[in-house]
Amino acid sequence: MNKKSSTPLKVNRQRRLPVPKSTGPLTGSTSNLLIVGSVAFDSIETPFGKVNKTLGGSGSYFCLAASNFSRPSLVGAVGKDFTNKYRVILSGKNIDLSDLEQSAGQTFAWGGKYSFDLNNRTTLFTKLGVFEQFKPKLSAAHKQSPYVFLGNIHPSLQLEVLAQIKKPKFVGLDTMNLWIKKAPKQLAEVLKKINIFIINDSEARQLSGEHNLVKGAKHIMGMMGKNATLIIKQGEYGLLMFRSSPSFQKRGLGGVEIFHLPGFPLEDVTDPTGAGDSFAGGMFGYLAKADNISWENLKRACVAGSVLASFSVEKLGTKRLQEITARDINKRFAEFKKLTHFDSR
Amino acid sequence: MNKKSSTPLKVNRQRRLPVPKSTGPLTGSTSNLLIVGSVAFDSIETPFGKVNKTLGGSGSYFCLAASNFSRPSLVGAVGKDFTNKYRVILSGKNIDLSDLEQSAGQTFAWGGKYSFDLNNRTTLFTKLGVFEQFKPKLSAAHKQSPYVFLGNIHPSLQLEVLAQIKKPKFVGLDTMNLWIKKAPKQLAEVLKKINIFIINDSEARQLSGEHNLVKGAKHIMGMMGKNATLIIKQGEYGLLMFRSSPSFQKRGLGGVEIFHLPGFPLEDVTDPTGAGDSFAGGMFGYLAKADNISWENLKRACVAGSVLASFSVEKLGTKRLQEITARDINKRFAEFKKLTHFDSR
Numbered sequence: 001m002n003k004k005s006s007t008p009l010k011v012n013r014q015r016r017l018p019v020p021k022s023t024g025p026l027t028g029s030t031s032n033l034l035i036v037g038s039v040a041f042d043s044i045e046t047p048f049g050k051v052n053k054t055l056g057g058s059g060s061y062f063c064l065a066a067s068n069f070s071r072p073s074l075v076g077a078v079g080k081d082f083t084n085k086y087r088v089i090l091s092g093k094n095i096d097l098s099d100l101e102q103s104a105g106q107t108f109a110w111g112g113k114y115s116f117d118l119n120n121r122t123t124l125f126t127k128l129g130v131f132e133q134f135k136p137k138l139s140a141a142h143k144q145s146p147y148v149f150l151g152n153i154h155p156s157l158q159l160e161v162l163a164q165i166k167k168p169k170f171v172g173l174d175t176m177n178l179w180i181k182k183a184p185k186q187l188a189e190v191l192k193k194i195n196i197f198i199i200n201d202s203e204a205r206q207l208s209g210e211h212n213l214v215k216g217a218k219h220i221m222g223m224m225g226k227n228a229t230l231i232i233k234q235g236e237y238g239l240l241m242f243r244s245s246p247s248f249q250k251r252g253l254g255g256v257e258i259f260h261l262p263g264f265p266l267e268d269v270t271d272p273t274g275a276g277d278s279f280a281g282g283m284f285g286y287l288a289k290a291d292n293i294s295w296e297n298l299k300r301a302c303v304a305g306s307v308l309a310s311f312s313v314e315k316l317g318t319k320r321l322q323e324i325t326a327r328d329i330n331k332r333f334a335e336f337k338k339l340t341h342f343d344s345r
Numbered sequence: 346m347n348k349k350s351s352t353p354l355k356v357n358r359q360r361r362l363p364v365p366k367s368t369g370p371l372t373g374s375t376s377n378l379l380i381v382g383s384v385a386f387d388s389i390e391t392p393f394g395k396v397n398k399t400l401g402g403s404g405s406y407f408c409l410a411a412s413n414f415s416r417p418s419l420v421g422a423v424g425k426d427f428t429n430k431y432r433v434i435l436s437g438k439n440i441d442l443s444d445l446e447q448s449a450g451q452t453f454a455w456g457g458k459y460s461f462d463l464n465n466r467t468t469l470f471t472k473l474g475v476f477e478q479f480k481p482k483l484s485a486a487h488k489q490s491p492y493v494f495l496g497n498i499h500p501s502l503q504l505e506v507l508a509q510i511k512k513p514k515f516v517g518l519d520t521m522n523l524w525i526k527k528a529p530k531q532l533a534e535v536l537k538k539i540n541i542f543i544i545n546d547s548e549a550r551q552l553s554g555e556h557n558l559v560k561g562a563k564h565i566m567g568m569m570g571k572n573a574t575l576i577i578k579q580g581e582y583g584l585l586m587f588r589s590s591p592s593f594q595k596r597g598l599g600g601v602e603i604f605h606l607p608g609f610p611l612e613d614v615t616d617p618t619g620a621g622d623s624f625a626g627g628m629f630g631y632l633a634k635a636d637n638i639s640w641e642n643l644k645r646a647c648v649a650g651s652v653l654a655s656f657s658v659e660k661l662g663t664k665r666l667q668e669i670t671a672r673d674i675n676k677r678f679a680e681f682k683k684l685t686h687f688d689s690r
Contacts, residue, residue, distance in 0.1 A: 214610050240610060265558065269557075
């Protein structure tokens with residue numbers, strides 16, 4: 001152990017903690033955050049390592065990230081092969097698995113291989129297994145969830161889940177190029193009913209038909225309801241968050257408020273799998289914990305999400321998400337501030 | 346005139362001004378900033394317009410941007426065809442042209458055409474004219490300049506200029522892929538003698554042989570002197586600024602301090618020509634005015650540079666740089682802060 005690594009705690013304790021403190025302890029028995037997403041066995045090959053049949057899927061990454069702030073409930077499906085070895089990774093982080101449906105058949109399995117610079121990914125195989133027949137059904141308690149994230153599944157399924165929620169307060173949505181192309185009507189329908197849409201830049205261009213991202217964002221927000229928030233992810237470059245509301249019409253950039261956050265500049269990225277899901281999980285975990293959807297808190301939640309995403313890519317699969325502590329998160333939150341802030345004078 | 350545009354002044358006046366106040370008036374007869382760069386006649390074609398034989402060149406963009414903060418001196422060469430019509434655009438902004446050498450022959454002329462999305466540029470013609478024989482010679486007064494920017498010319502010429510400066514305080518350098526490939530030894534020599542190097546991401550990868558930008562930055566800073574500062578521009582995504590110093594070894598990101606600033610999210614970009622030179626000019630004008638090269642002031646100077654670059658691309662050629670006022674600059678400086686800042690809690 002060198003001297004440098006033996007002293008950081010003191011520095012860290014002096015910093016204000018980004019973890020929201022308004023609604024009780026970090027973990028507990030109640031959950032106000034619901035995620036519908038996949039649980040999978042991933043086989044991943046990158047230039048820096050290889051792993052077989054490791055815990056993956058959007059729901060797993062989301063919940064492992066969110067569990068640092070609140071107790072997420074995971075709605076999804078697994079097969080008989082989803083043994084206790086996998087289950088405890090999630091339940092050990094106080095993730096509510098009571099609506100994780102286990103049935104005969106195989107757990108969804110995915111295999112992928114990354115190019116030398118991690119910019120391109122080839123899917124080696126996809127075995128949907130029990131996920132193919134998945135029809136999400138929420139228990140009575142989960143129908144009361146105020147914070148809901150609709151992971152990347154068919155927009156019709158997303159609508160079915162949303163219809164079961166009694167009084168949603170803040171609903172997030174993920175999608176992909178496949179649904180933009182194959183189910184535009186259903187996607188348009190679900191877009192009207194949600195509060196925040198998280199999409200990447202190429203998908204935003206595809207959906208809006210606009211090359212310019214500000215124009216594209218306005219177009220997409222026009223498809224959404226009042227006070228819609230839109231996040232356009234730009235890979236390693238970070239993200240742009242847009243919000244339109246009557247009070248923003250009078251100021252800001254042409255009727256919208258814009259926030260930018262860079263990706264955390266890492267020297268060693270090992271595996272980009274699940275970075276987007278870790279971002280969404282960190283963001284929604286933070287929002288649900290604070291129970292605050294103001295523009296200022298949405299910005300902080302973006303930082304929390306980006307912190308989790310930056311940890312997620314440091315090791316293969318969900319390994320790094322399983323290791324990190326509140327101290328790690330607080331330290332990187334503070335580093336994000338140093339990275340982006342300047343004094344006016 | 347609509348109601349919206351009739352009231353912004355009030356809002357603006359309430360904001361603190363980013364223009365540094367420490368060293369006297371915005372304009373004056375003395376200059377502490379020197380730039381060696383090209384003055385050219387540009388012919389530009391973009392999907393949004395076309396202009397022939399308009400004032401261009403790195404030195405022109407740099408000085409027009411810098412002149413908002415301090416009085417830059419332009420070292421360069423023009424031909425007999427550089428009539429008063431062009432000269433007054435620069436001198437009218439209080440730019441010192443006493444070392445702008447005029448000789449028989451033609452002014453450097455360049456023609457370029459941009460692709461539909463402005464991401465690709467084709468050079469239609471380059472006529473070096475008097476610039477081909479250009480050997481920069483500084484007057485006695487300019488040899489005393491503390492702030493110096495060496496525009497993108499052959500590294501041997503950059504070394505010749507630098508050798509004429511008596512006591513440089515802060516020297517900036519621009520270069521291009523051509524010199525990285527054709528004059529690596531001379532470039533390495535000049536790199537050891539300067540304080541800040543401004544380069545784009547593809548050039549940084551080419552020079553360092555590293556795909557990862559943090560690793561690449563460390564490699565390049567290793568080629569520079571002590572306390573070197575490096576800016577890697579990422580086009581529309583903004584920039585990363587790196588600084589290495591003994592005090593940074595103990596904290597920050599692996600021995601370096603990093604600052605990120607996004608590009609300003611514009612809905613309408615008309616002409617990217619000169620954006621990089623406008624950035625450098627805004628940055629150095631700000632630094633020379635404040636006469637402060639602390640890390641905090643370098644960050645503010647990056648914002649000033651990015652503000653000028655964002656205006657520069659709004660209209661064809663240098664047109665927008667000729668129009669903008671201190672009020673425009675202050676307003677956008679404040680918008681940059683709204684775009685990037687978040688509260689810890």
